[in-house]
Amino acid sequence: MKSANTAVTILGSTGSIGESTLDVIGQHPRYRVFALTAYRSVQKLFEQCLQYQPQYAVLVDEAAAQKLARLLADSDTRVLSGRDSLKTVAAHVEAGIVMAAIVGAAGLDSTLAAVNSGKKVLLANKESLVMAGELFMQSVSRSGAELLPIDSEHNAIFQCLPGNGSIKTGADLATVRKVILTASGGPFLDLPLEAFAAITPDQACNHPRWEMGRKISVDSATLMNKGLEYIEACVLFGLKCSQLEVLIHPQSIVHSMVEYNDGSVIAQLAAPDMRIPIAYGLAWPDRISSGASMLDLAAEQTLEFRKPDLQRFPCLQLGMEAAAQGGTAPTWLNAANEVAVQAFLDNRLAFNQIPDINAAVMSKIPCEAALSLDIIHKADKEARLLANELIVKANHH
Ligand code: NAD
Numbered sequence: 001m002k003s004a005n006t007a008v009t010i011l012g013s014t015g016s017i018g019e020s021t022l023d024v025i026g027q028h029p030r031y032r033v034f035a036l037t038a039y040r041s042v043q044k045l046f047e048q049c050l051q052y053q054p055q056y057a058v059l060v061d062e063a064a065a066q067k068l069a070r071l072l073a074d075s076d077t078r079v080l081s082g083r084d085s086l087k088t089v090a091a092h093v094e095a096g097i098v099m100a101a102i103v104g105a106a107g108l109d110s111t112l113a114a115v116n117s118g119k120k121v122l123l124a125n126k127e128s129l130v131m132a133g134e135l136f137m138q139s140v141s142r143s144g145a146e147l148l149p150i151d152s153e154h155n156a157i158f159q160c161l162p163g164n165g166s167i168k169t170g171a172d173l174a175t176v177r178k179v180i181l182t183a184s185g186g187p188f189l190d191l192p193l194e195a196f197a198a199i200t201p202d203q204a205c206n207h208p209r210w211e212m213g214r215k216i217s218v219d220s221a222t223l224m225n226k227g228l229e230y231i232e233a234c235v236l237f238g239l240k241c242s243q244l245e246v247l248i249h250p251q252s253i254v255h256s257m258v259e260y261n262d263g264s265v266i267a268q269l270a271a272p273d274m275r276i277p278i279a280y281g282l283a284w285p286d287r288i289s290s291g292a293s294m295l296d297l298a299a300e301q302t303l304e305f306r307k308p309d310l311q312r313f314p315c316l317q318l319g320m321e322a323a324a325q326g327g328t329a330p331t332w333l334n335a336a337n338e339v340a341v342q343a344f345l346d347n348r349l350a351f352n353q354i355p356d357i358n359a360a361v362m363s364k365i366p367c368e369a370a371l372s373l374d375i376i377h378k379a380d381k382e383a384r385l386l387a388n389e390l391i392v393k394a395n396h397h
């Protein structure tokens with residue numbers, strides 16, 4: 001046992017994952033908060049700073065940071081602003097663990113900064129891995145960073161793989177027949193397709209099993225989230241597409257499974273509460289309490305499993321195709337989807353048009369290897385421009 005506690009940087013501390021992380025850290029004196037970051041939520045970050053006394057607080061937005069600095073004038077917390085400050089607190093020597101919980105491509109640079117400085121990185125920000133997969137994993141092996149997946153499915157797979165396989169050394173997949181990625185199916189699993197056009201942002205964000213930020217909630221409703229997770233699983237564990245299968249499981253109790261060559265299937269089960277994978281990631285290879293309720297299987301509904309309907313949810317298919325294509329295909333898909341989801345949340349695009357935009361952008365992808373961050377950022381930008389053009393056009397029809 002180490003005597004000093006471990007300092008944690010939380011990128012995106014005011015979000016759903018950020019708050020759950022603070023909740024777990026608050027239960028365990030072996031961790032302390034080193035830095036908290038958000039985009040511009042002054043009040044929420046201020047309250048978190050009072051409670052957790054970090055050394056640094058970062059707001060990307062300059063004006064918001066000035067407000068926070070005034071509020072914290074009498075405290076020991078130093079306030080920083082701007083994108084580069086995210087990288088500063090992610091790479092700082094004092095931070096032992098970095099929770100990457102910014103939403104979307106905006107999290108890429110700071111997550112990579114943590115990876116490149118060899119931190120223990122808890123990865124919630126799946127978009128960064130999806131958009132830069134190969135490069136991201138190269139950085140992990142080059143720097144010796146310890147990467148722990150926080151996405152509940154990938155955390156489950158990590159727990160079910162042989163030898164509790166460290167991602168750094170690569171899991172030994174010789175005896176693994178396939179990995180089964182489970183999906184809740186979201187709030188519209190059985191809604192008639194004709195009703196999809198009228199779905200509102202609030203309806204899409206009202207997930208039956210999980211409470212999450214608005215972007216990932218919409219992704220869960222279109223099953224784009226599962227498409228992104230499909231890519232995430234291939235990249236993280238070095239799986240071929242033929243080794244990965246998606247199964248709908250509306251109860252969200254089985255978080256994923258690994259099937260072995262002898263016919264054994266190992267699953268990880270838990271209440272749908274993100275504090276469980278977060279606690280696992282923080283303490284790995286140890287285990288600590290998470291504050292989540294224990295699973296009561298006798299009180300649960302029947303656990304169901306069925307095949308996904310790719311006709312109803314084309315975004316899942318797009319994710320599978322992008323994973324097979326590789327290169328910048330996942331970068332394009334992720335960027336198009338971020339733009340389409342934002343347009344839907346702003347009432348500029350209908351729910352059923354999200355997959356149309358994503359598919360249209362995908363159909364324009366130049367086959368390109370994702371060899372450098374420049375190529376990835378350029379692909380991300382191009383896909384966003386194209387998605388925005390297509391959304392404007394869709395509104396004129
Ligand atoms: P959220 O919207 O609740 O929080 C996002 C956080 O990122 C906030 O702190 C916000 O201030 C910050 N942020 C937003 N835009 C930013 C920008 N441009 N620059 C810097 N910071 C910015 O999101 P969430 O639900 O907590 O999800 C965070 C990440 O975790 C996402 O990538 C999501 O896919 C992943 N994830 C979430 C869950 C969940 O249960 N919420 C589960 C699995 C994976």
Ligand code: MG
Pocket residue numbers: 151152153229
């Ligand atoms: Mg997930």
